Each structure stands twice: as structure tokens, then as C-alpha cells.
Amino acid sequence: MAFRRAAEADKPAILAIAAQIWEGDDYLPDVIDDWLKPGPAQLIVATSGGRVAGLARYVAEFPGFAWLEGLRVDPAYQGQGIAKALTGRMVEMADEAGVEVTALSTYMDNTASQRVSAAFGFERAVGFAYCEGKLDAVKGHARASTRVVEVARDEAAAFIAASRGLAAGAGYLPHSWRFYPFARGPQIALARMERVLGIREGGRLAALLCLGDQTPHGAASRSIDCLEGEPEAVEELARHALTYAREEKYFEAMIPCEEGGAPPSLPALLKVGFEVWNEGKADVIVFERRRQGAR
Template sequence: MINIRRATEHDKESILSISKTIWDGDDYIPLIVDEWIADRKGEFTVVEVDGEIKGFAKFTVLGPEEYWLEGIRVSSKSRGLGIGKEITKYYIDKAKKKGYKSLALSTYIENYESIKIVEKFGFKRTAAFKSFYKSGKVNLNISNIKRFDRVTRVEEVKHILNSSEIKASNGYLSFDWTFMRITEELVEELINEGSVYVLKEDQNIKSTIILSNKKAKGKGLSISYLSGEGYYLDGINFAFSKYLEGGYDWLLFMCPDIQDIKEAAYKAGFETYGDYQTDVFVYEYI
């Protein structure tokens, strides 16, 4: 018998036991399990089969009527029992009861079973990105980094709301593996957090970058947005400098499918998970 309920502190050992079998033991769940259990706005959910925890997932509230699904995991010995389908249906029903404008998730290209399940339930792919990451040391000549200044007023960067880079991202900003629709209110929030920077030449903005640790799984930093044709490499090198300065464990960049930006990311020394043109997909329940 399958039972779905909110996770408690007593479930932690079982949750971590399942997590150890994911991604060769390199799963991020141990970094955020306490935070997820404590989240009362959202819901960290476990799935029991005959009284034993066999899977779990997270329902996160991004904003009014905006929900995000993440961390769907099923015990390797319990796959094929329909656990992934049950928890997906549970969250769809939960979102419907709450009333929703958006119910979304992201997944890697090789998560074939997850993609099959969410598409079967009516989720539609709304955006695709190329994931780049860097951890450890970076070979960077700090003296060559161009100066980016913090933005203090949303009026300075309203142009990004309709930029070609945002259009290529279908309106999303990325925060780790979480994607949020750009709004003037969100940009203003990021400005207040000190996360938005611009590069100016002759008083004209040439590049805009958003660097944020919002939604990070552990001590990570994300390039949430980058614009400025001809200045992409400057923006990425600035991001590397902030990554080093802040003592972060990794830098993540969900890059829109724009060849010039991807070439700059490769040139800067970013690493990738594979040779795919795009490898991270955003799905929304339609």
C-alpha cells in the first residue's frame, strides 16, 4: 500500500539512505534536507510502501500561486512501482487545490523516466538551457577583469525584461536548478540583494549580469542572467572573480541556447556534463 505524507525529522535517515544511491553518491539532498523538512510554506514529501519510505520529493512555493517541483527521488530497488507517478499526481492535485498560475520543474536531458512521466501528466517543455559549471581553482588574471558596478535602481536595467537573452530563455532567470519568470518585482528584489551588476563604457551599459545564491543547494553561486553581445566573456570572467572572492564551492550557469554565450563559457574554462547542444529542460504544467 502506498502512503504519501509530509516528511519529518524522524525520516531523515531513510531519506539520506535513498539519496546515497543517486548520482553515484553525489546527490545534493544531504545539503538541504534539514531546510526542506523545516519548510512549512512548501512541503517535503515522502512516499511509503507498506510502511517503508521508498521515495520523496519537494513542493516549493516560489510566490503567490507559483509552485516548483524538485528533488524527486525513488529508491533504486523500488523503481517500476509507479512511485514517481503517484507523487507527481499528488503535487498536481495539491497545486490545483491551492489554485495555481504556474507549476513547473527542471530536469536533465538523461532523466528519461522523469521526462516520460511529467509529459504523460501534461507538463510541456517551455525552455531549454546548456548547463555549465566550475568548482575548485580558476586560472584568472584579476588585473584584467573589467569593472562591473552594482545596480541600485530598477530603472537602470529595465531593458533586460525584453532583451534577446531573456527571449532565448523564454522569460526565465535561473537560480541553481530553479527557474523563475522574470518580473520587474523580481529584478528589484535582486537589486536590493546586491546581485545585479552592469558594465558601462562612456556611460552606456554594455553588459548586465545577475549573480545570485538564491535557491542554491549548498554554497553555490549562479549566473542567473547575462547580456551584452561582444561582452559575454567579460561578464563570465567577472562572475569567476566574485566566485573566488566569495569562497563559493561552485559556479553554475544555465546558459540560453545562444552560440556566442556558449563559446564564451567554454573559452572562460567552464565545464559541462556532456556534449549536448542543450541539456536542461524546464517543464510547466499546462
Template sequence: MLTFKMVQPEDKEEILSFTSNTWEWGDYIPYVFDEWLDHKNGDFIKAVLDNKIVGISHIGYLSDWEAWLEGLRVHPDYRHIGVGTFLLDVSLETLKNKGIRVARNAIISTNIASQSLVKKRGFELVGEFLSFSRETTDLDTDGIRKADIRDIEFLLNIAREEAKNNSSLAKVGAYWNWEWQELSLIAIERMIKGALVLTDKDIKGFGVIRESMDDIEISSLYGDPEVIRKIIAYGLNLGYKLGISKCMLIIPEGWKHNRILEDFDFKESFEDYTYLVFEKII
């Protein structure tokens, strides 16, 4: 009989034995295991069958009403027996008991099995995002500054205005660290506290930059195109100075600033899939 428990430090070796090579390039679980284990705003769950760990998943609590579901992995020897469904159901019940009203997750467009699973549990597609990349380089970075808490309302107003014309941004326009969230003061504050949020002196636009596993990631780009260009240049230059060769840009489907991608010679990272964000009202 399947049961669930919280992951413990001593589970690391067993879990990484089946979560380190999920795809051709590997998996991100080894990079986030310790963070999830110590995550004060999350639950790291394991599925157990006959004293063996057969699956894992993680819940990140983004606000008092929103949660992010991620890292659902099933041991290859125990697939097709309902482990994934069990972990999803446990996560949703956990959220319900904690009074969380909205659950979201992201699935690549080619992963039909996972899409089918979440749809069966009432999740609906609310956003589609693409990844573009290029090599970092030494560029001029004048004209921008680091945003702070005093800028939150200005940044939110800029984002909400642009989101009126993009369905993905309207639902889940606040993104960083592979988590999508509804645009709100809490979401903007969370980005400022957890990443490098850049704006200009007149606050006409903004964007988020963070150092990922092996690249510099730029996302949540809003506002004046010239400010966006300066933020992208800053990200490319930052990666170059840090010795990171790759820069990744995450944008919504239908992004109105696509000309900027061409000007900076960004190429689509994955031609065969996009990132689909699903949402369930609990």
C-alpha cells in the same frame, strides 16, 4: 496503500539513507534537506507505505502563479510500483488546490523515464540549457556593480529583448539556484533578493552569481557582451578569492554569446546531456 504526509525533522535519517547516493557524485538532497524543511514558500512531501518512507518530492512556490517541482526520489526497493507517479499527482493536486497555474521542473536529457512520467501528466518541453565550466582565477573586476531593486524594470527590459530570439529564454528566461521561471518583475526581484545580481553603471547588461555546493555558478547573462565578460570575470575572481576551484556557467541552447565561452576557455561540463525544462498549465 500509498499515503502522503509532510516531511518532519525526525524523518531526516531515514530519507537521507536512500537519497544521498543517487548518482555517482552523490545527491544534493543532504544539502537542501534542512532548507526545504523550514521553507516557508514550499511543501516537502513524503510518500509512505506500511509506515516506511518510500519517496519524497518538494514544491517551491516561486510566485502567486508559478511553482517549481524538484527532488523527486524513490527508495530503490520500491521503484516500479507507482511511487513517482503518486508523488507527482499529489504535487499537482496540491498546486491546483492553492490556485497555482503553472508547474515546471527540470530533467536531464538522458533520464528518459522521468521525461516519460511528466509527459504523461501533460508537461511540455519549454527550454533546454547547458552547463559549461572551468577553473576559477584571479582577474580584474572593474566596471560592474551590484544591482538593486531600483534596477528591476531596466533589467527585465534587457532580458525580454534578448529573449525574443531564443525560445528557451522566452518561456523560462529567469534562472538561478536550479529553478527556471518566466521573465517578470517578480522573478528579477526574487533573484536580486536571493543572489548576487551584477550590472554596469549604465545598465547595459546583467548576470546572476551564487555560491553553489562546490562551485561558483554564473547564470541569466543578458545584454551587452562586454558587460557579460566583466560579470564572468567577477565570478571567476570571486571563486578564486573564496578558495572555490570551479566555476559553472548555465546558458540556454542557442545562446548568442557563445564566442565569450571560447574566449574564457569554458568547456562543456557534461558532453552527454543537457537540462530540459518542462512546463504544465494547471
């Protein structure tokens, strides 16, 4: 088994693996060109006898923090410890870089992925409820509001830092299936959002919504992140956000719900045609590994 950074020439082998994952519904084909671009994030392939057997991506965008995603093993090579070896390599990269916290997300029933991460000391940090709005179901609920304004990133950062949702999400700001450690870089997280929209009442921000583009699921989806505030304003913002739908297949939102009572975003999203997979309870789980001695 050898590891190396993926190159353009690996694309066909990577796509051949993706075609066999989740009955061909893997999002990798949508993001692979982006993932192969040179940059600080590294797509690593594991090779066996020169053939690409598996892959995983290491993203170091925030100080002291690394995000792992895209773990895949060719079904022909599964069950031989390749995912563990790849994750071990990622953890080594994080340790070499002095990273304090390494994190990843996975669906609650992905036992294989959870066994792999548990072997390296990853522990559940927090859970979010996945909420999906298929275009056909939500488009009839879209309504542009003249009260919606673009919010300056500094003001948005202060609103999010004090929000109930951030606390309920253990400090993570969701962006589709990726979760940003907000306090480590509020502006890095907000720079990933296509729009930051709000509604003001009496001069203060009554509700905020971040609309994320280039989600981990590629152009086929668009995420509604950090929808929070007063219930009526939240619903108005959600309806407004739906007017940005174009040819996307669906919208997705992760609802922080660890502290019991779901925040107002969940009822608002259900009202505008979104559906949940687990009755609105946490089903997308963020796992963290802390370097020894790190807080």
C-alpha cells in the same frame, strides 16, 4: 501509499535514499536542512508501510506558479509507480491552489523523470545548455575589474525583461537548476541572487550578471545567471564574478539557447574555463503543465 509533509525525524531515511542516487553524488545532503525548515515550500514524503519510499518538493514562490524538484524514489521501491503517485499529489496541490503553470527541470537523458511528468500532461517549454566551471579550471581566469558596479534591482529587472536571454529562455530566468518565471515576480527572482553586477558604458548598462548563492545544489556550487550584454563587457563581468569563488567546488550556468545562435555568454564562459556537456546545445529541459484554460 501515504503522503505527508517531511519532518526532521525523516532526515536519516531521506539521506539513506540520497546516498543511493547518482552514485552518491546527489545534492540532497547539502540542501536537506533548508528543505526541512517550515515555510511555504513543502517537502513531501511517500511512505509505504510506514517507511519513507520517496520524496518530492513543491515550491510556490511566484503568483500562479509552482515549481517541482527533488523527486527521488528509494531504488528498492522503484518501478512501482511511486514517482507517478508523488507527482500526482504535487499536481493535485497545484490544482487545489489554483496554480496556472507548474514546472520542473530535468536533464535530457532522464527518461524516467520525463515519462513521469508526461503522464500528467507536462510538455517541453524550453531547453538550456548546462555550462560548468570547475574551480581548478576557472580560477586562473578570475580578474577583478574596477568597472564592475552593483546594479539596483529595479534597473536590473528592466534590463532582464528586455533581454534576448529571457526571450530565448521562454521567459525563465535560470538560477542553477531552478528556473524562475520572471514576469510573475521580477523582484522575487532577483531577491534569490546574491549579487547583481553590471558594467556601464556612456551611462547605460552594457552588461549584467546575476550571481546566485544558495543554489539548488547547496553551498558546493554557485551559479552565474543572466550573463548578458556586449561581448567584451560580458567577458569582463564573467572574469570578475570568478573572483567571488571561495571554497566552492564549481560554478554553473544555464545558457538559454533555444533561438539558434548562442548568446555572447557562452563564448565568454568557454574562454574563462567553463565546459559544456552537450556541445553548447540545450540539455537541461524545462517542462510545464498548464491548468486547463490557463494561458
